[in-house]
Amino acid sequence: MWVTSSTQLARTPTAIALGKFDGVHRGHQRVIDSIIQHRDFTTSSPTYATVVTFHPHPQEFFSGTPRALLTPLEEKVQYLQSLHVDQLVLLPFDRELSALAPEDFVERILVEQLCAVRISVGADFRFGAKRTGTAKDLQAIAAKFSIPVEIICLETHNHSDIFSPGDGRVSTSRIRDALAQGDIQCANHLLGRSYTLTGQVIQGKQLGRTIGFPTANLQLPPDKFLPKTGVYAVRITIGASDAVKYGVMNIGTRPTVAGENLTVEVHIFDWHQDLYGEKICVYLEKFIRPEQKFPSLDALKSQIQADCVITRNFFHC
Numbered sequence: 001m002w003v004t005s006s007t008q009l010a011r012t013p014t015a016i017a018l019g020k021f022d023g024v025h026r027g028h029q030r031v032i033d034s035i036i037q038h039r040d041f042t043t044s045s046p047t048y049a050t051v052v053t054f055h056p057h058p059q060e061f062f063s064g065t066p067r068a069l070l071t072p073l074e075e076k077v078q079y080l081q082s083l084h085v086d087q088l089v090l091l092p093f094d095r096e097l098s099a100l101a102p103e104d105f106v107e108r109i110l111v112e113q114l115c116a117v118r119i120s121v122g123a124d125f126r127f128g129a130k131r132t133g134t135a136k137d138l139q140a141i142a143a144k145f146s147i148p149v150e151i152i153c154l155e156t157h158n159h160s161d162i163f164s165p166g167d168g169r170v171s172t173s174r175i176r177d178a179l180a181q182g183d184i185q186c187a188n189h190l191l192g193r194s195y196t197l198t199g200q201v202i203q204g205k206q207l208g209r210t211i212g213f214p215t216a217n218l219q220l221p222p223d224k225f226l227p228k229t230g231v232y233a234v235r236i237t238i239g240a241s242d243a244v245k246y247g248v249m250n251i252g253t254r255p256t257v258a259g260e261n262l263t264v265e266v267h268i269f270d271w272h273q274d275l276y277g278e279k280i281c282v283y284l285e286k287f288i289r290p291e292q293k294f295p296s297l298d299a300l301k302s303q304i305q306a307d308c309v310i311t312r313n314f315f316h317c
Helices: 026-038 058-063 073-082 102-113 135-143 172-180 184-191 297-315
Strands: 002-004 014-018 048-055 087-092 116-122 149-152 195-202 216-219 230-238 245-252 263-268 279-289
Touching (some): 014 026, 026 116, 026 149, 073 087, 102 116, 102 135, 116 135, 135 149, 172 184, 184 279, 216 279, 230 263, 230 297, 245 279, 245 297, 263 279, 279 297
Parallel strands (some): 048 087, 116 149
Antiparallel strands (some): 195 216, 195 279, 216 263, 230 245, 245 263
């Protein structure tokens, strides 16, 4: 997949899926699927299925503070590749771009620079200065250039769905809320896959080894959104291997041993090899319990043993 932050280097003409796409969740996938189905490689000038998004995230630009993301850039690229997207265009979100009127954004960026022949957006898409443009406005403006715009209704579910209570809408904010509450089943349901933490194993204090539960300390991208602190049942893949391991993960400050910094530690069942420097992917499947302070290391060890039993029973492993 071709990735560029310059519209001059983009491959054209394009069929564009337009939005922020943080999480690449089930609703986003429907927006993207619309352009995948309509790309055309049968002519001498093929149409490239192109995701157009903004970098940095607009909220980060306006607030001036870093924003934790469900899918940092490297992770987003991997998911888009799996959806067979041809290219990703990262529009530099700066003062000039944020001040463009909706009409100017369509004409200058989408028509003149990206040579759009088709556009797909979610029903809640907003664009242009002060977010004044709606999906319907985009449809009307693009029609002047004979460019069809498909507006995708965000995927909905039955209100009684235990995994998706409320109005049934799929959105990045609902996924973030679910993760913050430790509701992994809901978050995974809305994402259409397991929420994943991917990073490199780094040297830790090796306290887990002293109580019989060695852990891999995971260094994550600094802008990765972390779910609620506590203990999780997880699946793990190591390096380029597709082989699945199982284990328990703790996100927290380790209050029992007077920890101060937030860490992500994974205990992999039946694993005894050195993992330092390895890239591992951790797939969150079940929230077991919140982080807590124990009166002794023996009490902590007993609880970890119980956590492992719960996890093994959950995975039937």
